[in-house]
Amino acid sequence: MENDTICAISTPIGTGGISIVRMSGSNALAIAFKIFSSKNVSQESIKPRYFYLGNIHTADVNEKCMMVYFKAPYSYTGEDLVEFQCHGGVLVTQKVLQSLIESGARIAQGGEFTKRAFVNGKLSLDEAEGVIDVINAESESELKASYGLLKGNLHKEVEKLQNIITDILSEINVTFDFPENDDEEVTSADVLEKLTRAQKTLDHIIKTSTTGLKLKTGTKVVIVGKPNVGKSSVMNAMLGTDRAIVTSIQGTTRDVLEETYIYKGVKFNLIDTAGLHDSNDLVESIGINKAKEILKNADIVLFVVDGSQELDNFDKDIIKLLNDKKVIVVVNKCDLKQKINSSILPHAEHMECSALENKGITEIKDKIYNMVIDEKVLSQNVIITNIRHAEALSKSNEIILRVITDLQAGANLELVSLNLQSAWETLGLITGVSGTEEIIANIFSKFCVGK
Ligand SMILES: Nc1nc2c(ncn2[C@@H]2O[C@H](COP(=O)(O)OP(=O)(O)OP(=O)(O)O)[C@@H](O)[C@H]2O)c(=O)[nH]1
Ligand SMILES: [Mg+2]
Incomplete structure (x- = not known):
């Protein structure tokens, strides 16, 4: 039945100052007064949109709380709606909810309050x-x-x-x-x-x-490169935290690491991967295969190379995987004497940085931002997300x-x-x-x- 009375705990389950238990439907007020009493108000005298202090009294609960009533159609759902503000405990809110169910309400499904608002013409589907x-x-x-x-x-x-x-x-x-x-x-x-x-x-x-x-999904930025070029160091520098383990040992990163960062109010998903090379190590090989898989779905690839060394065959093998991708070549370790001077990938942007000294990192974030975000769009009234x-x-x-x-x-x-x-x-x-x-x-x- 579409207009039976539904109830739910509307605040997150956990401990806090206040929890809100909500009920909507034609019997909401009658059910509320089965468990709630107050010397200030009765079911007959209650005024909509006023807060009343009272008690929810049942076998297990003696809860002092506030109650507010919204009369149909002037409520979120367009139906009679009652909210209780209780103490913010897990058990107490569950007990209040249980009392409402025992008094004739039923537990709401996910989104059911808003669905009723839609059905009653309070909101359109997109709203x-x-x-x-x-x-x-x-x-x-x-x-x-x-x-x-x-x-x-x-x-x-x-x-x-x-x-x-x-x-x-x-x-x-x-x-x-x-x-x-x-x-x-x-x-x-x-x-x-x-x-x-x-x-x-x-x-x-x-x-x-x-x-x-x-804006909604986040841009997938995947960091690839051979071992030890500083991929994890670049990731940490971009995040501003020591998220990934960094050592001088080749093959330190073996699994895929994903972390979100916000830059200029926009979300990016940064993914660090295992260094790509020929490995006999079983665990590392699995990590390498995962990295190649992740690369396929990247929005932007940060191809990290070590600027203090000549390119070798491992770097060149990786370049072959990047043909159809939007790539930024990150020439890392610019604090050391440089051996790479020329462009590595003709279709890619090239940026220098030192993850160790945190140089050139903001510029990389800026470049990524400009590659995906059209700032004119951000100031528009309608943005399709x-x-x-x-x-x-x-x-x-x-x-x-x-x-x-x-x-x-x-x-x-x-x-x-x-x-x-x-x-x-x-x-x-x-x-x-x-x-x-x-x-x-x-x-x-x-x-x-x-x-
Ligand atoms: N001088 C210098 N050293 C750096 C820089 N970035 C990283 N390193 C060093 O290079 C080594 C490897 O760094 P990682 O960040 O672990 O390299 P990686 O590419 O993630 O390595 P794998 O996980 O093994 O693939 C560490 O000793 C870092 O301290 C840099 O900008 N300059
Ligand atoms: Mg690493």
Whole structure:
């Protein structure tokens, strides 16, 4: 049943100052007053949006707490909603939750509060995704983009595009339904002009996804090189911590090490790997194979060489693996007398550094940042950070481009109208005005319980 009363602990499980237990549904208030009492208030006299001090009294619990009530439809879910602020302990909050379940509520599924908000028209699907993105944001840029999504920036743009399509569709319908009325007749040229403008907006939004998607997933930066060139030292210098073990012994790093860093508010995933060479050591060989695998999915490769030595065959073998990659050649150990002066890889950037003396490290981070981030995009209102949105936008863009080509080739407006309907529906997948229950369930399954 969709509107049974659900409850959950909305704060993280653990000890803290306060925990919040939340309940939503038509029986929320009645259930609350089965366990909560206060000399200041009763179920009949309670005012919405006021905090009341009282007691939750059950067989195991004698909990002094605060209660607040939001009356439907003026609540997060659009339903009657009650929240208890209890002492922040694991057992006490579980006992309060248990009492609510024994009094007639049922435990909420992950994201069920927000799903109800969506079903009750409080949020569109993309705005609901903004909620989870705000919760999960790890960098300032991701948080800013998530707030934009939650505020409805994308929603508004999608609606504007859908409205243009709706207008064109109704004009075409009028033309077909009242062919005798010349004043109302829409021409292919009118449609073409409106669609071309819409397509430009769409294109502009889609272009933000190159930078936007990276804000959320993080850019995968993989450090490779032969043993002892200073890969782990470069990683530590970039992170500003001694994350990886560094020794003068070849083959120190045997496994893949991954760590996140934030640079200028953007997230990067830095991956250190085992030195690539011919090894007879079983464990090291496994590490080397893993490194080659990881390399395939790298967004950017830092190919570290030791500037104090001539390149050897191991370096040259690695170069063969880098053909189709975005590479920065990091010539490390620049504090020593240098033996490498010329360019090593024609298609790559070359940077000098000394991991030991922390020289040239910020410049490497800057170079990586500039290779993936378009700063103009970061200041925009709409930034596409979600692959689902990017796909729906690209698909509708393809349809609109096809319609434009058809119109230019003299296609009739009836055919155009069918395709435009499909573009409208594809855009609607973003906000949830079109789409299936399966898509919706999949989105909310990624939420935590209590949200
Ligand atoms: N002089 C100098 N030595 C460095 C520099 N960077 C690293 N080293 C030294 O080079 C040696 C190897 O450093 P690592 O960072 O462990 O090298 P690696 O490439 O990770 O080595 P493996 O894990 O064995 O593949 C250590 O003795 C480091 O102190 C540098 O910039 N200058
Ligand atoms: Mg290492």
